[in-house]
Amino acid sequence: QVQLVQSGAEVKKPGASVKVSCKASGYTFTTYSMHWVRQAPGQSLEWMGWINAGSGHTTYSQKFQGRVTITRDTSARTTYMELISLRSEDTAVYYCARDFGSGIYSPLAYWGQGTLVTVS
Amino acid sequence: DIVMTQSPDSLAVSLGERATINCKSSQSLYSSNNKNYLAWYQQKPGQPPKLLIYWASTRESGVPDRFSGGGSGTDFTLTVSSLQAEDVAVYYCHQYYGTPYTFGQGTKLEIK
Numbered sequence: 452q453v454q455l456v457q458s459g460a461e462v463k464k465p466g467a468s469v470k471v472s473c474k475a476s477g478y479t480f481t482t483y484s485m486h487w488v489r490q491a492p493g494q495s496l497e498w499m500g501w502i503n504a505g506s507g508h509t510t511y512s513q514k515f516q517g518r519v520t521i522t523r524d525t526s527a528r529t530t531y532m533e534l535i536s537l538r539s540e541d542t543a544v545y546y547c548a549r550d551f552g553s554g555i556y557s558p559l560a561y562w563g564q565g566t567l568v569t570v571s
Numbered sequence: 572d573i574v575m576t577q578s579p580d581s582l583a584v585s586l587g588e589r590a591t592i593n594c595k596s597s598q599s600l601y602s603s604n605n606k607n608y609l610a611w612y613q614q615k616p617g618q619p620p621k622l623l624i625y626w627a628s629t630r631e632s633g634v635p636d637r638f639s640g641g642g643s644g645t646d647f648t649l650t651v652s653s654l655q656a657e658d659v660a661v662y663y664c665h666q667y668y669g670t671p672y673t674f675g676q677g678t679k680l681e682i683k
Contacts, residue, residue, distance in 0.1 A: 486672070488672075495663065495674050495675065495676045495677050496612075496620065496663060496665075496674040497674070498670075498671050498672035498673065498674070501670075510670055512670070512671040513671065514671070546619055546620075548619075551622075551625065553625075556608055556667045556668060556669065557667060558610040558622055558625040558665065558667055559610070559612075559620075559622065559665070559667075560622050560631070562619035562620060562621075563619065564619060565619055
């Protein structure tokens with residue numbers, strides 16, 4: 452079965468950076484895209500960007516352009532999301548989510564357990 | 572960006588009764604392939620979202636048939652035909668028509 456296991460909670464100072472990992476299992480890693488979505492406390496979901504795990508091509512939300520980098524290591528079946536210049540508003544649970552695989556634009560079928568990043 | 576607006580923000584329904592959540596997009600999500608790029612998710616406290624419905628009306632595998640999705644273009648609905656205690660959650664609509672992907676603000680579904 453598909454599993455996405457994320458790295459543990461992080462506490463960071465304002466101005467620092469954080470790198471969250473997402474290890475995938477149960478499917479062919481390079482066939483699907485991986486997205487990153489965050490959720491601030493008590494708030495809705497916010498899409499940050501995605502990576503085509505096969506080609507490595509990335510697309511980012513303009514809101515995070517310049518601050519976020521999504522990469523992948525195919526041998527480790529792991530995707531990474533790095534966010535720099537952290538501020539208090541970046542305190543949130545960060546999720547990786549694998550797409551459904553039904554084309555370029557596809558719903559998010561499988562989700563990691565989430566990683567709480569606290570900026571304080 | 573496509574703005575997704577849900578209504579109501581919260582909803583209390585008696586067990587066994589019908590619950591309906593609405594979602595409106597700021598532009599059409601209907602594509603030339605005759606599909607609506609609209610999904611619904613259920614999120615329970617402390618858990619990640621769970622995909623319930625995609626292509627506006629296709630139920631994900633394993634999702635109970637009391638959940639159904641409808642609508643087209645810019646107006647969509649999620650219906651729970653007979654509310655069960657385990658359906659208490661926040662529900663989000665989501666457009667994947669284009670980037671940036673966007674989500675509704677969420678609707679909290681509770682038991683009356």
